[in-house]
Amino acid sequence: MLSKISRLIKELGIKIQYIEIIGNGYFGIEDEKPIIFINENINELNTALTLLHETAHFLNGDCEKCISNHFQNNNIEYEANRYMIQAVMKMLDEQYDFTPDTNYQNIIDTLNLPYHLDGIIIDEFNNIIADKFGMTDVNLKS
Template sequence: MIFINSNLNELEISLTLLHETAHFLNSDCDKYIANHFQNDIIEFQANQYMISEVMKMLDQKYDFTPDTNYQQIIDSLNLPYHLDGVIIDEFNDIISDKFDVIPSCESDYFYE
């Protein structure tokens, strides 16, 4: 069962559902978390899944090109700053796959 804050907007609800879906798909409920570091990894993996799925949907809707401004995506999603690099990496992967190019911008973010 998933409980979602009713004060969240539509985007926040969608992001939350994707994040929690990742926990389900990864069988995180069955994992024993012995320390904070393990929890951080599980949360990061759920965030990666959420961002990957959102970026695929946004690409289908807006048809990303190498000229697409990923900063607008970052601003629109309004996720915590430490996830910006995940968004950039996912964007670069989509562009690389679609156009068979090497991204001109690699993220320099440290994933927490």
């Protein structure tokens, strides 16, 4: 998954640089070019998730926005997390071919994201199942 994500990010014209930093990573502009800085000490899964999250900031033009308050920053981070989860869930579906019987709680546990993002994972899983199987009222097992 990480190599696919890295390739897609580079195709967007974003440079990836692994460095020793506090935190998982951040997006910025260096020499007028987009760059994602990634903590070189985090594991492969967290690297993949961070790359997707930071890519969302690029796609959403977040570095160009003036953040004037805490609520606005929370919304920007929520949208970046939502993009990250949507991308990861699509890749996991390609790899594992989700069905209505797939245990989405295992996905939540494996990704080990903050608890407040569980709802986004469940929503995206429901969307994938609904699209794949033409279901409008998704009855899921956890």
